[in-house]
Every structure is written in C-alpha cells, then in structure tokens.
Amino acid sequence: MIEALGEGLFLVLHWKPLAFMMLGVALGFWVGLLPGLGGATTLALMLPFIYAMQPVEAFAFLLGMHAVVATTGDITSVLFGVPGEAASAATILDGHAMAKKGEAGRALGAALASSLVGAIVGAFALAIAIPIVRPLVLTFGSPELFMLAIVGIAFIASLSAPGVRGMVRGFLSGGLGLLCATVGQDPQAGIARYTFDSLYLWGGLDLVPVLVGIFAIPEIIDLAIRRTSIAGKLPAGRVSKGALEGVKDTFRHFWLTIRCSLIGTFIGIMPGMGGAVAQWMAYGHATQSARTAEERKGFGAGDVRGVLGPGAANNSKEGGSLIPTVAFGVPGSTAMAILLGGFFLLGLVPGPDMLTKHLPITFSMVWTIVIANVVTVIACFLFLDHLARVTTIRGTVLIPVILVLIFIGSYTSNNHYGDILLTLVFGAVGYLMVVAGWPRAPFVLGLVLGKIAENYLYISVARYDAAWLTRPVVLVLIAITLAVIFWPLVQRRRKAAHA
Amino acid sequence: MHSHASLALALGVMAVSGYAVIAAWFWPWKAALFPLAIGIPLFVLSAAEAAWVLFGKAERSEVQDFQLTRDVAEREVVRRSATTAAWIVGFFAAIVLFGFPVAVPFFVFLYLKQQADEGWIFSTVFTAAVWAFFYGLFDRLLHLPFPAGWAFTWIS
Amino acid sequence: MRLLLGLIAALAAAPAAAQYYAGKTVTIVVGYKTGGGYDATARVLARHLPKHIPGKPTVIVQNMPGANSIIAANHVYAVAKPDGLTIGTFNRNLPIAQLTKVEGVKFDMTKFAWVGSAASECTVLAIRTDLPYKSFEDLRKSKQQIVIGATGPGANTYDFPLLLKEFLGVNLKLVSGYQSSADIMLAVERKEVDGRAGSFTSIRPFIDRNLVRPVLRARATEPGVENLPIDEDLAPTPRAKAIMALRSAPEIVGRPYVMHPNTPPEHLRTMREAFAAAIKDPELVAESKKARMDLEFVDGDVAVKVMNEVLSQPKDIVEEFSKYIKFGE
Numbered sequence: 001m002i003e004a005l006g007e008g009l010f011l012v013l014h015w016k017p018l019a020f021m022m023l024g025v026a027l028g029f030w031v032g033l034l035p036g037l038g039g040a041t042t043l044a045l046m047l048p049f050i051y052a053m054q055p056v057e058a059f060a061f062l063l064g065m066h067a068v069v070a071t072t073g074d075i076t077s078v079l080f081g082v083p084g085e086a087a088s089a090a091t092i093l094d095g096h097a098m099a100k101k102g103e104a105g106r107a108l109g110a111a112l113a114s115s116l117v118g119a120i121v122g123a124f125a126l127a128i129a130i131p132i133v134r135p136l137v138l139t140f141g142s143p144e145l146f147m148l149a150i151v152g153i154a155f156i157a158s159l160s161a162p163g164v165r166g167m168v169r170g171f172l173s174g175g176l177g178l179l180c181a182t183v184g185q186d187p188q189a190g191i192a193r194y195t196f197d198s199l200y201l202w203g204g205l206d207l208v209p210v211l212v213g214i215f216a217i218p219e220i221i222d223l224a225i226r227r228t229s230i231a232g233k234l235p236a237g238r239v240s241k242g243a244l245e246g247v248k249d250t251f252r253h254f255w256l257t258i259r260c261s262l263i264g265t266f267i268g269i270m271p272g273m274g275g276a277v278a279q280w281m282a283y284g285h286a287t288q289s290a291r292t293a294e295e296r297k298g299f300g301a302g303d304v305r306g307v308l309g310p311g312a313a314n315n316s317k318e319g320g321s322l323i324p325t326v327a328f329g330v331p332g333s334t335a336m337a338i339l340l341g342g343f344f345l346l347g348l349v350p351g352p353d354m355l356t357k358h359l360p361i362t363f364s365m366v367w368t369i370v371i372a373n374v375v376t377v378i379a380c381f382l383f384l385d386h387l388a389r390v391t392t393i394r395g396t397v398l399i400p401v402i403l404v405l406i407f408i409g410s411y412t413s414n415n416h417y418g419d420i421l422l423t424l425v426f427g428a429v430g431y432l433m434v435v436a437g438w439p440r441a442p443f444v445l446g447l448v449l450g451k452i453a454e455n456y457l458y459i460s461v462a463r464y465d466a467a468w469l470t471r472p473v474v475l476v477l478i479a480i481t482l483a484v485i486f487w488p489l490v491q492r493r494r495k496a497a498h499a
Numbered sequence: 500m501h502s503h504a505s506l507a508l509a510l511g512v513m514a515v516s517g518y519a520v521i522a523a524w525f526w527p528w529k530a531a532l533f534p535l536a537i538g539i540p541l542f543v544l545s546a547a548e549a550a551w552v553l554f555g556k557a558e559r560s561e562v563q564d565f566q567l568t569r570d571v572a573e574r575e576v577v578r579r580s581a582t583t584a585a586w587i588v589g590f591f592a593a594i595v596l597f598g599f600p601v602a603v604p605f606f607v608f609l610y611l612k613q614q615a616d617e618g619w620i621f622s623t624v625f626t627a628a629v630w631a632f633f634y635g636l637f638d639r640l641l642h643l644p645f646p647a648g649w650a651f652t653w654i655s
Numbered sequence: 656m657r658l659l660l661g662l663i664a665a666l667a668a669a670p671a672a673a674q675y676y677a678g679k680t681v682t683i684v685v686g687y688k689t690g691g692g693y694d695a696t697a698r699v700l701a702r703h704l705p706k707h708i709p710g711k712p713t714v715i716v717q718n719m720p721g722a723n724s725i726i727a728a729n730h731v732y733a734v735a736k737p738d739g740l741t742i743g744t745f746n747r748n749l750p751i752a753q754l755t756k757v758e759g760v761k762f763d764m765t766k767f768a769w770v771g772s773a774a775s776e777c778t779v780l781a782i783r784t785d786l787p788y789k790s791f792e793d794l795r796k797s798k799q800q801i802v803i804g805a806t807g808p809g810a811n812t813y814d815f816p817l818l819l820k821e822f823l824g825v826n827l828k829l830v831s832g833y834q835s836s837a838d839i840m841l842a843v844e845r846k847e848v849d850g851r852a853g854s855f856t857s858i859r860p861f862i863d864r865n866l867v868r869p870v871l872r873a874r875a876t877e878p879g880v881e882n883l884p885i886d887e888d889l890a891p892t893p894r895a896k897a898i899m900a901l902r903s904a905p906e907i908v909g910r911p912y913v914m915h916p917n918t919p920p921e922h923l924r925t926m927r928e929a930f931a932a933a934i935k936d937p938e939l940v941a942e943s944k945k946a947r948m949d950l951e952f953v954d955g956d957v958a959v960k961v962m963n964e965v966l967s968q969p970k971d972i973v974e975e976f977s978k979y980i981k982f983g984e
C-alpha cells in the first residue's frame with residue numbers, strides 16, 4: 001500500500017495536472033468565499049471546459065476546486081459571520097466572536113491551520129483505513145445510520161446551555177429544528193406536509209437560506225447596534241498580528257484538532273450523513289473538552305477551540321466523502337455527483353477496483369486534496385493581513401455589502417424569492433433566540449438530521465421489523481447516545497459534590 | 500428583554516408545535532409519525548418554558564452562543580435593532596418591487612447616504628463598485644435569473 | 656403552384672429566422688437544481704444549439720427548481736413571453752401531475768408548444784447478481800420475498816415495482832425513503848435490499864460491474880436491454896395493462912422541451928429543426944457519450960400525441976391509477 005501511496009503522489013506531480021489544479025484552487029477560493037457561489041453550481045458551469053481537457057487534468061481541476069471551498073468558506077464565517085458555505089456555519093459561533101474581540105487574525109490563523117491539519121489527517125486516516133473502509137461502509141446499514149443520526153441529535157444535549165433550564169432550551173431548539181425538517185413532501189406516503197399550499201415549500205426548507213438567516217442576520221443587527229467596525233474599538237494595528245498565534249493554538253490543542261479531523265473523516269465516509277453534520281459534531285466535541293463551567297461559558301464568546309474543531313472537520317470530511325463516491329459510486333453530495341461524472345470521463349468505473357487495482361488513482365485524488373489545501377492555506381496566509389483588516393472598516397459601510405451578499409447567497413439556492421423570505425423569517429427567529437438565550441446550534445443539527453433520521457428509521461423498520469434494534473453496532477451506538485446525553489449531567493453532579 | 504424574548508419564543512413554539520400536531524393528526528400514520536413524535540414533546544417543553552418565564556425567577560442562562568453586545572443602553576439597542584430590521588425588510592421589498600439589478604444599487608446608495616452618513620462621492624463610488632461586482636458576477640457570468648420587479652410589470 | 660409558394664415561403668423563412676435570432680439570447684429554464692440529469696442534458700444542448708439556430712444566438716441555462724418542476728412549468732406556460740426565446744425542460748411526469756389534479760398545477764401539457772424530447776427514459780428492474788433469480792419468471796415464481804429499495808412515491812424507483820407487486824403478483828417488499836438512487840445501490844451492495852428499479856442509464860455502471868442484473872423493463876427501450884420482457888405485456892387484465900401503460904407513457908418523452916403555448920409557429924419550427932440537428936451533431940454525440948448520456952430526438956408532434964394519450968384516459972382508469980401512483984419526483 002505504501003507503494004500505491006507513492007505512485008499516487010507521482011501521478012499528481014506532473015506539471016500540467018498541477019497547473020490545472022492551481023486553476024481549480026484559484027476558482028474554488030472565490031467560490032467558498034462568496035455566499036451565492038455554490039460549489040455545485042460552479043462545478044456544473046465548469047463542466048464544458050473539462051471536456052476540452054485531458055482526463056487527468058480535468059480531474060485535478062475539479063478536485064482542486066472542490067477541495068478548497070471548505071477552507072475559504074471559514075474565512076467569510078470568521079470575518080463577517082456569514083456562512084460562505086453550509087459546511088462553514090459552525091465556525092461562525094466562535095470565529096466571528098473572536099473577530100469581534102479584535103482577534104480576527106488569530107481566528108483566521110486557527111481556521112486555516114486547522115483546515116490544513118484536517119485535510120492532511122483526513123487524507124492519511126483515509127489511506128490507513130482503506131483496507132477496512134469497504135467492510136466499514138457495508139456494515140453501516142440503515143439502522144446504524146439512523147443511530148448515528150440519533151447520536152448526532154443527542155449531541156444537542158451537550159451543545160445546550162448548562163443546567164436543566166439550559167437543557168430544556170437546547171431540546172426546544174433541537175426539536176424545532178427537527179420539526180422544520182418535516183416540511184415538504186414525505187417519502188413514504190407522498191403527502192405534502194406543512195406546505196400551506198405553497199409550491200415553494202414542497203421541497204422542504206432549504207438549508208442555506210435558513211443558515212444564512214439564523215446566523216448572519218443577528219450579526220448584522222449587532223453590528224448596527226454597536227456602530228463600530230467588526231473588531232470594535234480596538235486599535236487597527238493589532239488585528240492582523242494574531243495569525244501566528246492562531247497557528248500556535250492549533251498545535252497547543254493538537255489532540256483536539258486530530259480528534260475532530262477523525263470525526264470529520266468518519267462522517268465523510270458514512271454515505272448519506274450530509275456535509276453539514278461533521279462540523280457540528282466536531283464543535284460539540286470541542287465544547288466537551290472544556291473542563292470547567294467557566295471554560296464552557298467561553299464557547300460562543302470566542303474560544304479558539306470552537307474554531308479548531310469545525311475548521312478541521314469540514315476539511316477532513318472531504319477526503320472521507322471520496323470513499324462512497326470512489327469505492328461505491330454513491331456520491332456524498334451534488335459536488336461529488338459531478339465529480340463522479342468526471343470519473344466516467346477518465347474511463348474509470350467506481351467500485352471495489354478503485355481500492356485495489358486502481359488504488360494509486362484513488363491515492364492521487366487524496367494527494368490532490370492535500371496539495372490543494374496546502375497551496376490554499378499558504379496563499380491565504382499571504383493575504384491574511386488584508387483579510388483581517390476588513391474587520392477594521394466602519395461597520396456601517398460593511399452592512400449594505402454584507403446584506404447584498406446575504407440576499408444573493410440565499411436567493412441562489414433555488415432562484416426563488418421564497419428563499420429570501422425564509423432568510424428573513426429565520427433571521428427574526430435567530431435574533432429572538434440570541435436575545436432569549438436559546439442556543440442555535442441544536443436547531444441546525446435538528447434541521448440537518450431530521451430527514452435523515454426519519455428516512456432511515458422507516459427503512460430499518462420496514463426491512464428488519466424490530467430486529468434492527470439488536471444489531472451489534474446499533475447497540476454500541478445506543479450506548480454512545482446515552483453516554484453523550486448523561487455524561488455532562490454526571491460531570492456536573494460530581495463537580496457540585498466536590499464543591 | 501431577555502425574558503420577554505424567551506416568552507415570545509416559547510409561545511411561538513407552542514403555537515407552531517400545536518398546529519403541527521393538529522395538522523398531522525389526520526394524515527396516514529406513516530406521514531404523521533415523526534411530526535407527532537416531535538410535535539407533542541415540543542409542545543409540552545415549550546409550555547414548560549413559558550410557565551418558567553412567567554412564574555419562575557428571572558434567570559439568565561449562560562448559553563454557549565453569541566451574545567448581543569451589552570455596551571449600549573437598552574433603549575438605544577431597541578431603537579437601532581428596529582431601524583436595522585426596517586432597512587432589511589425594506590431591501591427585500593425593493594427587490595420584489597424593482598428586481599435585484601435595480602434594488603441593489605438603490606439600497607446600497609440609500610443606506611450609505613441616509614444611515615451611514617457618508618459623503619456623496621464615497622457613496623456613489625462605493626455603490627458603483629458594489630453594483631459592478633454584483634452585476635458582472637451574478638448576471639453576466641452566472642446568468643442568474645433575476646425577475647423584473649412587480650412595479651415594472653404593473654406598468655407594462 | 657402551391658409547391659412553388661411553399662418553396663418560396665421556406666426559403667424566405669430561413670433568413671427571417673436568422674434575422675430574428677441574431678444577437679439574442681435563448682434561455683433554457685430547467686425545473687431542477689444544477690447537477691441533476693435534466694440540468695446536465697440542458698447544458699450539453701445549450702453548448703451545441705447555437706450552431707444550429709440561424710443567427711447563432713447565445714443559449715444559456717437557468718435553474719428554477721421547486722415542487723418537482725411544477726414551478727418552472729407554470730412559469731414557461733404563463734409568465735414567460737411567447738417570443739420563442741424561452742424553452743422549458745422539466746420533470747417528465749408532469750402529465751401525471753396534471754392527470755391526478757395536483758394542486759398548484761397551472762399548465763396544460765397538451766397546449767405547450769412542443770419542441771420535442773431529447774431522450775427517452777428506459778426504466779428497468781435490476782436484481783443483485785448473487786441471488787438465484789436469473790430472469791423475471793424466476794422472480795415471479797419465487798416463494799421468498801424480495802426486498803426492493805426505492806426513494807419515494809412519484810419516482811420510477813417506487814412506482815415501477817409498486818405496479819409489479821399489485822398487478823403481476825410479484826412477492827416483493829418495497830422499502831422506501833432512500834435519499835437517492837445511488838444510496839439504494841449501496842443498500843444493494845450491503846445486502847440490505849435485493850434490487851432496485853430505475854433508469855437504465857443510472858444503473859448501467861452497476862450492471863457493468865456485475866453487481867446487479869436487469870430482468871424486466873418498461874415500454875421505452877435502449878440498446879442493451881431490448882430483449883428483456885416488458886411489464887405491460889405480462890399484465891393479466893386490460894385494465895392492469897392500461898395502468899402500467901399510463902405510468903410508462905411519459906417515459907418516451909423522457910427529457911421534454913417545450914415553449915410557451917402562444918409561440919409563433921415559425922419559431923417553434925426553427926427550434927425543432929435546431930434540436931434535431933444538434934442532437935445528431937457529432938461533437939454533441941461525442942460529449943454526451945463521455946458523460947454517459949444517451950440523447951435521441953423525439954419530435955414535438957409525437958410528444959403531443961403522448962400527452963393527449965395520457966390526459967384523455969377514461970375516468971375509472973384515472974381513479975384506479977391515482978390509488979397507486981402519486982406525483983412526486
């Protein structure tokens with residue numbers, strides 16, 4: 001397998017594919033940065049140019065472009081509190097909070113460094129796991145995937161505020177998210193649920209407009225209230241100096257970053273979990289690393305660990321999501337579906353062969369992701385100064401620009417005004433939640449996992465009747481769920497006993 | 500503000516989950532199971548939260564989420580929030596009435612001059628830059644469909 | 656005399672069309688988001704159509720997803736201008752939506768100005784190869800229940816096997832709710848389900864890989880599966896046959912392309928000719944082969960006939976049909 005790793009690297013290191021990869025990276029940089037430029041849309045737009053390229057170059061281009069989007073999406077999240085990509089929303093909570101404390105440089109440094117670590121660790125975890133990956137994916141059937149969704153939903157408990165009252169609010173928030181996930185046509189009876197006779201709501205609530213509303217709108221209102229720049233009343237010079245500090249943070253909390261990368265890789269490997277889940281699980285795990293109640297309060301207010309976790313996870317999941325695409329022909333996302341098209345261009349058939357006979361090609365893709373990320377991070381560090389300085393511009397000038405980006409960003413999901421309305425409605429909800437002290441992370445998790453949980457539950461019951469509950473992996477996951485819910489409670493009780 | 504908002508949200512969630520349960524009651528069980536399994540506990544929990552706010556002691560839970568700034572006096576906060584909300588809704592109205600390509604420069608310019616109190620030259624140049632970027636990228640390059648505003652279709 | 660007039664008219668039409676379309680932009684409105692099959696087909700066409708439209712206009716693609724493309728269809732039917740510059744492509748099952756009186760439908764499929772269809776959709780049922788059933792007959796005679804995975808009502812992954820179970824008495828359990836047809840293939844590989852129905856094009860890579868074997872198909876066919884038995888032929892009663900035929904009728908018009916009902920006939924003609932020529936264009940053929948798309952032009956008149964066939968079914972058949980088939984994907 002080591003030879004395959006080496007062969008894979010060799011495949012990538014030809015100047016023409018590398019050049020096209022750089023082109024892809026340059027394009028992907030802007031796609032991740034700007035809300036409104038979706039990865040899938042841009043990939044589809046690039047398809048015509050790909051047919052003119054050589055297959056290997058085409059693939060390097062596509063993959064290079066896609067690999068970078070998660071990294072630069074974090075930049076918009078940190079600087080403006082606007083999710084550049086759905087997968088970068090969790091970074092807003094602590095990343096933008098740090099920017100508001102004048103630590104934009106540090107937050108960006110942390111986001112970039114953890115993205116790089118995530119990409120590399122994810123790639124290598126993947127390489128090591130290749131022998132067990134196929135059996136792993138095949139063992140995780142619908143019952144196991146349902147339980148994984150439940151574990152994710154249970155994380156809601158740990159993402160909540162401390163105390164019973166806090167938990168109630170956390171579950172309220174999560175429950176609301178789960179309920180919102182049921183809007184749309186249901187896949188069992190074909191009934192249009194909660195659509196109020198609106199054709200627009202048939203497909204359910206689209207994630208991006210909701211995310212943009214619930215996170216970006218309160219930030220804008222806050223900016224308008226403060227009447228300052230994003231960085232507040234801090235002197236201009238200090239903002240960008242922190243980048244190195246951010247990198248150091250990544251290594252200070254190295255094991256956390258690694259663990260979050262592994263979480264991301266694992267969720268990426270699981271087909272059907274969706275790209276937005278990994279970051280929230282990682283964020284939840286990062287908050288669990290807080291040892292005292294004081295520390296936990298710091299999350300959401302600018303704890304760098306809240307940036308490291310999601311930053312690493314949303315990059316490592318990219319490498320992971322190659323597996324269902326490459327080894328099973330099941331694309332994990334629309335972008336992967338388009339990449340799959342690129343596959344056929346290469347004359348390759350996704351399947352078990354990609355992990356045995358054609359292993360070097362699979363590894364060449366892994367290497368492309370790694371190199372693309374390295375290049376991006378280096379480029380970003382060069383511009384970091386200028387990027388961080390944005391937070392010193394007068395807030396009142398930034399607000400109209402951010403609003404334009406927000407509105408376009410949500411409009412381009414479906415090219416329907418309904419999306420913007422959705423953003424406004426959830427902007428109001430998000431604002432109320434912030435004022436009322438209800439955590440927003442559980443809502444997002446509920447919204448993302450609701451459909452997955454429901455579908456897999458029905459499939460499990462239809463296929464296995466009640467027997468699915470006794471499958472070994474399911475039992476393990478049930479245990480994990482209980483642990484996730486009750487561990488914080490036990491910890492608190494123990495601390496209260498000691499105090 | 501804090502407890503008012505929490506009460507408002509709790510009542511809102513009660514209303515939403517209540518409606519959800521009632522609507523789902525008449526669906527075939529396969530479509531209704533999840534909404535009911537979520538809606539009923541949600542109703543109970545939100546009622547509990549509402550009761551807590553109304554009858555419990557005023558407590559501010561330290562939530563792990565971003566907090567609005569507390570540096571500014573509360574009355575100012577309300578005023579500025581309301582103003583911003585009005586601008587946001589107004590922008591949406593402008594988009595629906597005039598279409599994206601017209602609403603964007605219109606809104607940016609108006610905001611800069613009126614709310615941000617910037618000078619004429621700065622406002623004009625900045626608006627032009629934003630509009631050029633928006634138009635160049637989203638209209639020319641990506642061919643996004645921007646419907647003409649209602650005002651224009653009424654006229655024609 | 657009439658011939659001469661006709662000839663003169665035709666000769667006059669071509670430069671007139673060239674005058675009309677020169678410098679303009681033709682928009683193809685797709686009822687789905689980027690990345691799906693309808694979108695990919697539209698984009699391939701958009702790249703090669705300009706050469707074949709006199710005047711060489713620009714052709715762009717716009718996505719208008721929502722309500723399984725009912726929104727896009729409503730738009731092209733009533734909102735777009737009837738100037739020959741807007742073409743719509745959407746869900747082939749929209750006639751079913753109209754037939755089953757889905758709320759929100761504001762169009763009449765027979766009244767559109769039909770350019771035609773860019774492909775037909777071949778639905779097959781495929782079973783995992785390591786199962787002992789080598790043909791559909793084996794399947795029918797089997798005492799053991801076979802599990803078929805599906806996405807949801809309205810998609811051919813669901814509707815096709817449902818009718819097989821109801822009318823052909825196949826002992827199958829339909830497990831629905833998978834996120835996409837690719838997820839069903841994964842379930843097949845996991846042995847969670849035994850097979851799936853779906854478009855031949857999307858199942859073909861898995862057939863080539865020898866994971867599944869096709870055993871039955873619907874009316875519309877593609878090279879490679881012509882010899883498979885057809886579900887309608889095996890129907891026990893004329894009513895069953897009518898219902899199966901009703902389900903598969905839209906598949907002939909697999910990638911529908913239409914224009915506003917009041918589009919001037921000369922523009923419609925120009926478009927039909929352009930589509931027919933573009934789909935035969937060797938460059939397009941090469942590109943679509945690379946993208947694993949099988950494009951084939953079906954003329955607008957044929958499409959209108961199919962629409963009329965579907966929408967003029969007697970009431971009792973429609974009623975029974977609606978019991979099984981709901982409009983969805």
